[in-house]
Amino acid sequence: MTNTTQLKVTGMTCNHCVMHTKKALESIEGVDSTEVNLEAGTAIVVGTAETSALIAAVKDAGFEAEVS
Numbered sequence: 001m002t003n004t005t006q007l008k009v010t011g012m013t014c015n016h017c018v019m020h021t022k023k024a025l026e027s028i029e030g031v032d033s034t035e036v037n038l039e040a041g042t043a044i045v046v047g048t049a050e051t052s053a054l055i056a057a058v059k060d061a062g063f064e065a066e067v068s
């Protein structure tokens, strides 16, 4: 089932960070699209991937994430 998940992402300080987060999320199988916002510290992810996999990918990219 396709879900839209909103994550709170902390630690992003520039637009390059945003691209790291986007790439990390979009590299996960089942992720169709992402919208990452630097000012808001949010990532909206559309797809079928498990939330835990999304959070793990953001952490691997060097940031912190939680469901918001």
Ligand code: 9UX
Pocket (backbone or CB within 6 Å): 012, 013, 014, 015, 016, 017, 018, 020
């Ligand atoms: Mo946003 Mo950078 O980093 O080294 S502050 S990518």
